[in-house]
Each structure stands twice: as structure tokens, then as C-alpha cells.
Amino acid sequence: MLSLFLIALISYFLGSIPGALWSSKALHGVDIRNYGSKNAGATNAFRVVGWQAGVLATIVDMGKGYLAAGVVASVIRIDPLPALNIFGWDTGVVVGLMAGLVAILGHMFPIFARFEGGKGVNSAAGILIALTPWTMLYTMAVFVLVLFTSRYVSLASITAAVAFPTIVAIRKYGFGVDLDPSLLVVGILIATAIVVAHQSNIRRLLRGNENRVSSFSPAQGMLGRGEI
Structure with a gap:
């Protein structure tokens, strides 16, 4: 349990690094939470x-x-979790997913930025690239297709989030690819979280x-257009 707590703690602080906020301040001295969608x-x-x-x-x-799903979760040793045998889930994959979910939580509610974070789409992509790169390649293709045809980043993000568990199910149960079942379950949870985080975008789309x-x-x- 101590190892799991340590993985979760490191993953949260890792996820709390506000990349968009710090890069915008470092490069341009601008707090993006005051402009545009006000999202960090x-x-x-x-x-x-x-x-x-x-x-x-x-x-x-x-x-x-x-890093959370592919490095932190694998460097800190975890003994097999017998409870996962009931579902046939692999301990390594589940711990990686857990670490990734905590990192997303840190991204959305970062301790380093007054708990005002982003919506977790890019962090979710990083987690799933670490755990199932081919599935993510197909998912990213969906994202690019929707983005270029609709020109809505939010719609592309939501569609890709829903596409991931769908592609996992098709690859696993339709084509017999050896994918851990936990990827499907957590993929649905991530998709749900991303859709909920995009509620305001969905209302604007409608x-x-x-x-x-x-x-x-x-x-x-x-900034480049002189609007700030």
C-alpha cells in the first residue's frame, strides 16, 4: 500500500506541473487564465x-x-494484486492507469496553480501512448480527422476520448489483439471525465x-495580433 501511495503522490505532483501556464508566463509574461477561454x-x-x-x-x-503511467508506475515496485485476478487484469497495466489518472487529477486541479488547471486531454493521451501506443495512434488519427474537418479542437478532443475505448473494444474483441481489459474500463472512465470537463464547450457547440x-x-x- 505504501508503494501505491508513493506512486499516486509522485503522479499527482507530476500532473500538477502547469505546462501551459508556466510556458506562457516564461515566454510572454502572460497569465492565460485571464484571456481566451480562461482555461490553463x-x-x-x-x-x-x-x-x-x-x-x-x-x-x-x-x-x-x-512519465506517470510509463515510468513512475514501473520504477516503483508493486507486488501482484490478487484482487485483480478476479477480472483477469494485469497489475502493471492497472497501476500504470492508476498513476495516469492521478496525474490527470493533478493536471485538472494543480497544487502549483491554485488548483486551476486544464481539461486533461493531452495528459490522457500521454498515459495511453505509454500503455497502448497502437491504439493511441488510431485514436490520434480520429482526432486529426475531426479537427481538420470541423476545425473545433473541443469536438476533436471529445470524439477522440470516446473513440479510444471503442477502438480498444474493436481491437480486443473483434480482432483478438491482446489488450488488458482494464484499458477498456479506464478508457471509458477517462472518456467520461473528458466529456464532463468539456460541458461548457458542448454547450457552445450546440x-x-x-x-x-x-x-x-x-x-x-x-498577443501576436495585438489584442493583449
């Missing part, structure tokens, strides 16, 4: 201060999830006033 995530960093901070925030946020990507050229942001 990579998408708002792109929107407010431009592509440099947005790219850096994306790398940091994905890296947090990857009203037709959600922010849309106007161009896929390197974003200059509100």
Missing part, C-alpha cells in the same frame, strides 16, 4: 499567446501522463458559438 490548458495557450507556448505546453502535458480554428498555420495568438 495547451489549447488556450495556442489561442492566447501563440504556437511556441502552445507546443511547449502540449509536450509538457503529454509528457506528464507518459449554440454554434464555440471557438473555431481559423487557420492551421502557426498560431500567433491574441
Whole structure:
């Protein structure tokens, strides 16, 4: 139990690193929580201060999830958990998922940023890349397709979140790929959390006033356009 607590604690603090907020402040001296959607995530960093901070925030946020699920959870030794045998789940995968979920919690409620964080999409992607890279490759293809056809980042994020457990189920039960069942269960939980976190975006999508990507050229942001 002590090892699990230590993994969770490290993962939370790792997830609490506010990549978008710190990169925007370091590169441009701007607190993005005061502009755009007021969300401390990579998408708002792109929107407010431009592509440099947005790219850096994306790398940091994905890296947090990857490190929590793929490194922290494997470096700290955990004995097999007998309770998981009931479901046929692998201890290593489950602990990786647990660490990743705690990192997402840290991202959404970061102790280093007044508990005002992002929505966890990039961190979730990092977790799942660490645990099932091929499934995530297909999921990211869904994200890119929806983004380029709709120009809504929020819609692409929500669609990709729902696509992940769907693709896990298709690969495992339709094509017989050896994927741990816990990936499906936690994939559904992550998808649900991301959809809930995007409630305001969903309302704007339904009203037709959600922010849309106007161009896929390197974003200059509100700062670059002289709006800040």
C-alpha cells in the first residue's frame, strides 16, 4: 500500500506541473487564465499567446501522463494484486492507469496553480501512448480527422476520448489483439471525465458559438495580433 501511495503522490505532483501556464508566463509574461477561454490548458495557450507556448505546453502535458503511467508506475515496485485476478487484469497495466489518472487529477486541479488547471486531454493521451501506443495512434488519427474537418479542437478532443475505448473494444474483441481489459474500463472512465470537463464547450457547440480554428498555420495568438 505504501508503494501505491508513493506512486499516486509522485503522479499527482507530476500532473500538477502547469505546462501551459508556466510556458506562457516564461515566454510572454502572460497569465492565460485571464484571456481566451480562461482555461490553463495547451489549447488556450495556442489561442492566447501563440504556437511556441502552445507546443511547449502540449509536450509538457503529454509528457506528464507518459512519465506517470510509463515510468513512475514501473520504477516503483508493486507486488501482484490478487484482487485483480478476479477480472483477469494485469497489475502493471492497472497501476500504470492508476498513476495516469492521478496525474490527470493533478493536471485538472494543480497544487502549483491554485488548483486551476486544464481539461486533461493531452495528459490522457500521454498515459495511453505509454500503455497502448497502437491504439493511441488510431485514436490520434480520429482526432486529426475531426479537427481538420470541423476545425473545433473541443469536438476533436471529445470524439477522440470516446473513440479510444471503442477502438480498444474493436481491437480486443473483434480482432483478438491482446489488450488488458482494464484499458477498456479506464478508457471509458477517462472518456467520461473528458466529456464532463468539456460541458461548457458542448454547450457552445450546440449554440454554434464555440471557438473555431481559423487557420492551421502557426498560431500567433491574441498577443501576436495585438489584442493583449
